[in-house]
Amino acid sequence: MEGDRREAVVWRNRALMLFDRVSVPVAVCDVYGAVLLANPAMAAECGTPPGRLRGRDVLELFRPQEATQVERIAQALRLRHRSRYQVAVRWEAPGGVRRCGELTADPVSDSVEVTPALLVMLHVRGERESPPPEAAPAPATPVEARILALLASGATTARAARGTGLTVDGVTYHLRRLSARWGAANRTELVARAYALGVLVAGAWPPRAADTSGE
Incomplete structure (x- = not known):
């Protein structure tokens, strides 16, 4: 049992190392969208250290372009459906750059009976043009x-x-x-x-x- 625990810790540390080094913005959120863990790439999109994102609502950081998308996903999660969910979002990156992209959320848990967490990845599609000054x-x-x-x-x-x-x-x-x-x-x-x-x-x-x- 002790050996299994040590092996689990080793694999957890390896996973966290990979999580921090991956260049894609990634976060782990609870089922309500509160950030539990974010990698540096995700934090960079928000202009803050990763630890400062803990407890923040991911849909306040990256605003959905269609509210109905979020409602459908919330309903599916309440029913414990385990599909990949995608939400078109927009946000303001450091320096006032306005960007658009897509959040992909995958439910993850040890068993189907457990309320899942969400593995969230951000795909940056491009920058939104600012309206020309009047x-x-x-x-x-x-x-x-x-x-x-x-x-x-x-x-x-x-x-x-x-x-x-x-x-x-x-x-x-x-x-x-x-x-x-x-x-x-x-x-x-x-x-x-x-x-x-x-x-x-x-x-x-x-x-x-x-x-x-x-x-």
Whole structure:
């Protein structure tokens, strides 16, 4: 019996050595997904030492792309089905790199009667592209800025036309172009955006366009 125990310890130590050296991110979790043991490759994906992962929820570290996948797996584990389960996941690696991949979970235990642990392997598929930064709205032309100042003072389209020497259709044309460039739903929003973008001088009355001649 003592010899069997010593042999078991030897094989356990060999398995742990292999577990630590394998380059694939691997963890052992309980049936609820809490990490019991993680190798350095798995910890590197989370930017932390392996010991810090103990007790963490693997599905919080690597977020499933479809919640229904996790629900089906949980149900199967409760019924003690012993299949290989795969979950598409995404996560943020050290340095803010956003990655996507797949978690593969294999139930493991000494007997079918025992609630299994999960041997979890992470397969990195690639990096997810970050959305391009939103471009700053194109500035207003001097004519457009003058129209906006008149609207901010309460002018109608006809009055704005007289104040700029344009026709009513000309004023409407410029307002439509501005609305399209700035994504504004109405004239009130156009005026608000003009103040936010510095096209109109804040705190000035009557409203007036900012002087951009020095730019």
